[in-house]
Amino acid sequence: MVDILLGLQWGDEGKGKVVDFLCPAYQMVARFQGGPNAGHSLKINGQSFVLNTIPSGIFREHCKNLIGSGVVIDPAKLQIEIEKVKAAGAPVEKNLLIARKAHLILPTHIMLDAAQENAKGTAKIGSTLRGISPTYQDKIGRAGLRMGDIHEKDFDKKYQLLAAKHIQMIEALGGNTEKTETEKAFMEAVEYLRAFQMVDSEYYVNDFIFRGHRILAEGAQGTMLDIDYGTYPYVTSSNTISAGACTGLGISPQKIKHVYGVFKAYCTRVGSGPFPSELDNQAGEDLRQKGGEFGATTGRPRRTGWLDLPALNYAIMLNGADKLIMTKADVLCGLPEVDICTAYKTANGLTDKLPYDLCTEDMQMHLEKFAGWDDSLHQAETYNAAPQTFKDYIKFIEQSCGMGLTAISTGPEREKTFFME
């Protein structure tokens, strides 16, 4: 049986913390898409970790952690990450598994990412520049290299051919073709990864399910960055929605039980693209500072805004989310008033549906105002002990989403979580 956990907004909803928290109920955590563009933060015994490619169950002794077929892997970055978590005591050799069908990010994919972004000029996506888009382009273009290829005799030849193609593409874009240290680091990391457990993950995962184990499929990015249903073209290059777990792990939809949707009590977005409920003002800046809204991977300031209910309900629908978890409710403590975007104002009146193209639609947010709550939320150990104005705010969201929340997170630590059931 598989449950999925994913982001319902533009990423950085706090998925890492929630996965780590839910982990004791699962025997495996499996990442199903994305790559080192992700940054999932965990805070354990006062120590913070950011995971990019390794699943967020890696610090749990009992738990297998699979980097699934739908993920794209940068060997050099993965090597550094493995060494980092190993040094912190994570049982990596025993519990980390890598899917043979996961595609490889080459150094030239990263160079090509920069060249393609630069060529877009003012329309740039605001990519993390980790080589994600070019790697998925090669995957779909049936030209990519996969993890399993590193054991093949002709790996070097295939690598050189693909890298040469990238150099030609970069030249055509007028980009920088100077190969740096990265190629050496890539080759050394490939050598290093040869020693790790590689699996035909579709067999491994299905056998695991057959034996009665529970798997938590961990998504990266968020629904509004999905390649098909996000704010295209300002999206990432994979299916971040629940359907992506089936293709990314090789499992049937029949194996999926629950879908956990994680969302912040407000919204953030990093990179370019439409953001209907954005607060491009002092209130937004205050939220950024209070919430520590700076990218876990790139350190870039995240754009901030009010909770966007039309977008949240769109995400719940696309994913079939049946368990909702709100994070960062504590960040709003102390505000005299908290707003929620409940609809969009367009030329044709109010709507709670997302338009075909958020980029070209001229619309403003329609807000409802709620009384704020004080700092006593920080001390509350149960939902019952939370301030009444906070409960009123939660009730409104639950009514709008048509279901109760499963849990609310009020801090980055494992313990800072209320279960509502």
Ligand code: GDP
């Ligand atoms: P992810 O990409 O979805 O895993 O989220 P990130 O790790 O990129 O960003 C979430 C940030 O918020 C991290 O710094 C977390 O430590 C932090 N965080 C998670 N949950 C909470 C919460 O409930 N309250 C506060 N204040 N911080 C949180």
Ligand code: IMO
């Ligand atoms: P986690 O898993 C937030 C954004 C980038 C950019 C767009 C495309 O930590 O939630 P890409 O590098 O994929 O080509 O960038 O997507 N983006 C993220 N934003 N959280 C993430 O991951 C993201 N991964 C990519 O900022 O706008």
Ligand code: MG
């Ligand atoms: Mg993140």
